[in-house]
Amino acid sequence: MLLVRLLVLLTLTAGLIYIVWRWGFSLNLDAWWLSIPLVVAETYMLIDVALFGLTVWRARDRPPPPAPPEGATVDVFITTYNEPEELVRATAIAALAIRYPHETYILDDGARPSVRALAEEIGVGYVTRSADWTGKSRHAKAGNLNNALMETSGEFLLVLDADQVPSPEVLDRTLGYFTDPEVALVQTPQVFSNVAAGDPLGSQAPLFYGPIQQGKDGWNAAFFCGSNAVLRREALMQLGIVRYVVEVEKAVREAISGAMRVVARARRSRRSRDPMVQDALEEIFEALQRTRTEVKGGAALAQATFALQEKVRAASRRLVDQDMRLIADDLAAIAALDESAGIDSGAPTVEAPADGMRTLLLAGIEQNAEMLASRDLSPLGALAAVERLLRQIDVDRADEAQPLMPLATVSVTEDMATSMRLHGLGWRSVYHHETLVHGLAPEDLGTALRQRLRWAQGTVQVMLRESPWTQRGLTLGQRLMYSATMWSYLSGFATVVFIAAPAIFLIFGILPVSSTAFEFFLRFLPFLVLSQLKFLVVGRGMSTWRGQQYSLALFPVWIAACWTAFMNVVFRRPLDFVVTSKVRERLPNPLRIVRWQIVASAVLLVATVVGVARLVMGIGEPLGTAVNVGWVAFDLVMFSVLVSAVRFRGYESEPDPAPEPAPEKEHLP
Numbered sequence: 001m002l003l004v005r006l007l008v009l010l011t012l013t014a015g016l017i018y019i020v021w022r023w024g025f026s027l028n029l030d031a032w033w034l035s036i037p038l039v040v041a042e043t044y045m046l047i048d049v050a051l052f053g054l055t056v057w058r059a060r061d062r063p064p065p066p067a068p069p070e071g072a073t074v075d076v077f078i079t080t081y082n083e084p085e086e087l088v089r090a091t092a093i094a095a096l097a098i099r100y101p102h103e104t105y106i107l108d109d110g111a112r113p114s115v116r117a118l119a120e121e122i123g124v125g126y127v128t129r130s131a132d133w134t135g136k137s138r139h140a141k142a143g144n145l146n147n148a149l150m151e152t153s154g155e156f157l158l159v160l161d162a163d164q165v166p167s168p169e170v171l172d173r174t175l176g177y178f179t180d181p182e183v184a185l186v187q188t189p190q191v192f193s194n195v196a197a198g199d200p201l202g203s204q205a206p207l208f209y210g211p212i213q214q215g216k217d218g219w220n221a222a223f224f225c226g227s228n229a230v231l232r233r234e235a236l237m238q239l240g241i242v243r244y245v246v247e248v249e250k251a252v253r254e255a256i257s258g259a260m261r262v263v264a265r266a267r268r269s270r271r272s273r274d275p276m277v278q279d280a281l282e283e284i285f286e287a288l289q290r291t292r293t294e295v296k297g298g299a300a301l302a303q304a305t306f307a308l309q310e311k312v313r314a315a316s317r318r319l320v321d322q323d324m325r326l327i328a329d330d331l332a333a334i335a336a337l338d339e340s341a342g343i344d345s346g347a348p349t350v351e352a353p354a355d356g357m358r359t360l361l362l363a364g365i366e367q368n369a370e371m372l373a374s375r376d377l378s379p380l381g382a383l384a385a386v387e388r389l390l391r392q393i394d395v396d397r398a399d400e401a402q403p404l405m406p407l408a409t410v411s412v413t414e415d416m417a418t419s420m421r422l423h424g425l426g427w428r429s430v431y432h433h434e435t436l437v438h439g440l441a442p443e444d445l446g447t448a449l450r451q452r453l454r455w456a457q458g459t460v461q462v463m464l465r466e467s468p469w470t471q472r473g474l475t476l477g478q479r480l481m482y483s484a485t486m487w488s489y490l491s492g493f494a495t496v497v498f499i500a501a502p503a504i505f506l507i508f509g510i511l512p513v514s515s516t517a518f519e520f521f522l523r524f525l526p527f528l529v530l531s532q533l534k535f536l537v538v539g540r541g542m543s544t545w546r547g548q549q550y551s552l553a554l555f556p557v558w559i560a561a562c563w564t565a566f567m568n569v570v571f572r573r574p575l576d577f578v579v580t581s582k583v584r585e586r587l588p589n590p591l592r593i594v595r596w597q598i599v600a601s602a603v604l605l606v607a608t609v610v611g612v613a614r615l616v617m618g619i620g621e622p623l624g625t626a627v628n629v630g631w632v633a634f635d636l637v638m639f640s641v642l643v644s645a646v647r648f649r650g651y652e653s654e655p656d657p658a659p660e661p662a663p664e665k666e667h668l669p
Contacts, residue, residue, distance in 0.1 A: 001059065007534040008053035014527040015046045021523050028514040035512040038501050041494035048491065049531060051484035056211050056538050058218030062432065068175035074102040074230075075154030079144055080162040081109040085118055087440075088162050092124050095160065100171035103154060109144045127151050133401040141226070142407045142414030149240075149406055154233060161227040163440040164190075170436040174230045177430045184235030184427035185419065187213065188228045188434060192441035200648045201448045202550040202641070203441035211538045213431040221481035222431035223419035227439070235427050239418070240406035242425060245301075247397070252301055256292045256308075259386040260285065266382030276322055280315040284386065287311045309387070316383045410465045412575055413458025417466055420482055424473035445645045446593050449557055456489045456561030457568075457575060464569040491551065492558030499600050499635060502628040506611030509620065517623040549641040556596040590646045601639050604632045 022042060028035045076095045080088050088106060095104045105125035108115045119126035127148045129138070139146070145159065156178065160166060174186045189209035195201075216222045224231070263285045267278070291308045295301065397403045408417035419429060442448040468474055468482035504510050513520055535544050567573040591598065608629055614620040 011530040018523040026515040037497045038512045041497040044494045055215035059215040060218040065176035073154040074156045075152045076104045076158045079107045083162040094165045099168045107148045136401040139409040142409045157231045164437045166437045182428045184232045185429040186230045191435045193438040200644045216481045217431035219477035221478045222429045224415040226415040228437040236406035240404035255389045259389045262385045411458040411461035417462045443650045457565045460565035492555040495555035502631040503607035506607040552638040
């Protein structure tokens with residue numbers, strides 16, 4: 001740890017020297033349109049390096065946990081939707097073999113009769129959605145788990161994906177942490193047993209399920225990764241109750257704010273000049289303000305909103321009574337006029353001097369009736385709108401299948417948001433660095449990229465909807481640790497700049513850096529060397545190269561994730577949630593899924609040829625050309641990981657299976 005911290009300090013010092021020099025002394029403002037984006041991208045990368053350094057600063061290598069508590073009740077949840085039945089069977093049988101006493105449940109979100117029969121055959125529980133979910137948002141895997149929480153009762157939950165086969169000792173090695181009553185979550189690594197030599201799809205994540213999670217654990221910020229984790233039911237149910245209150249309070253605040261706008265608009269209307277109307281609207285506006293203050297102060301929501309609704313109804317009745325009295329008075333006046341003019345029900349109409357007055361009175365009645373019926377700016381229409389808004393405050397959450405949703409449903413991935421909310425409530429988490437579950441990685445590049453896209457989309461959704469900097473209860477360290485994960489998915493935009501900069505120089509001779517090559521290398525090389533040395537030491541000799549390659553090469557995936565998540569959160573555009581396929585898929589055109597990387601590689605190759613040609617013709621600057629050719633070569637080496645990935649045909653030498661039908665998509669809000 002001393003060496004790690006020393007390298008972190010040296011790397012950040014070298015990076016800070018370089019970035020200060022770049023901003024203050026080397027910007028080519030004649031080409032600001034290239035120079036500024038490049039230095040911004042470099043600053044982004046330095047912040048990313050700093051957050052990584054902060055993460056590993058407190059990397060925690062935990063000692064063996066205490067013995068598991070006696071008599072604890074545990075539910076093992078196996079989540080499935082459309083996975084092959086034999087895969088589910090293997091996981092369920094392995095779950096039955098877990099040594100610590102427990103109950104095993106298959107959570108079948110596909111409601112397949114054959115899976116129900118499978119569960120009965122091997123003797124495990126079977127849970128699927130109830131009829132209450134019909135026509136309601138299903139919330140994908142989070143909804144599946146939330147439904148099962150209401151159908152079971154174990155004190156602790158071991159969550160497994162359908163392809164994650166547990167070892168018999170998984171609970172013996174993790175339950176002991178829960179002797180600490182503040183621990184809500186124990187996460188173990190996700191390791192895949194079907195990864196080919198060289199890991200062509202970059203499925204294994206030794207850096208994340210190692211130094212990064214250990215580092216987050218040191219800051220009490222190790223988070224739930226969706227599977228291979230044990231959770232405390234009490235913590236989840238507390239979270240569900242707290243979020244229920246938060247959601248209802250939010251609905252109350254929004255309804256009151258909307259009602260205040262309606263009343264304010266009605267007060268400005270010309271139809272509200274009557275003193276009695278003005279008094280009624282003023283009374284309701286003050287009642288809305290008072291209720292909003294009471295809710296902020298922690299008043300009982302049901303009592304506060306009920307009192308408010310009663311005031312609105314009383315004011316509405318007074319206005320209706322007033323209008324009805326006016327109409328009755330008008331009708332009585334008409335009757336008197338008819339009587340004085342000698343008009344009866346059976347006599348023909350007789351013109352009389354009073355007939356003009358009668359017409360005016362009838363017009364007044366029509367005006368009152370119009371005001372009563374109007375839903376626009378009339379006082380009564382405004383109060384009716386207020387009543388509708390207040391009726392939308394639904395403490396039963398009729399828009400949801402169940403009022404309590406313990407696992408977060410704000411993104412396509414339920415894990416990170418749930419962890420962040422638990423940490424905000426003061427619960428602790430543990431990362432147990434021992435392989436206790438073996439899973440199956442995607443068997444083709446298309447599936448692997450869709451999986452990474454979903455992970456990135458979920459993280460960006462959480463960043464936009466529940467930023468760690470607005471989440472209550474988090475420590476500074478926890479805010480930084482969650483930010484580090486979210487920040488990393490913005491790297492796609494920086495990569496575009498790192499591709500464009502050398503290409504523009506080699507083709508057009510435009511240099512974004514205003515300095516000599518010697519000055520550049522003097523400041524940049526120490527930072528680069530120290531960064532790679534830090535990765536080597538932090539990884540304790542493990543190879544992190546494959547992860548670095550995919551981090552850069554998948555820049556279109558990260559950009560797509562950021563864009564689609566932004567459109568979903570801001571403009572409500574739905575995301576297509578597809579369950580990760582557990583069988584190899586046949587790709588009709590595998591090159592299509594890496595088309596943007598091919599375009600980028602072609603641009604870099606053309607730029608290299610043009611740059612060398614310019615140099616031969618005596619146009620280019622030798623050292624600058626050499627630097628940028630080296631930069632292009634580095635980018636191409638990073639992209640080369642996709643060559644073997646596209647050619648990869650699965651972990652077995654058997655022929656490709658027949659194409660599987662495409663899984664159903666769920667449009668998630």
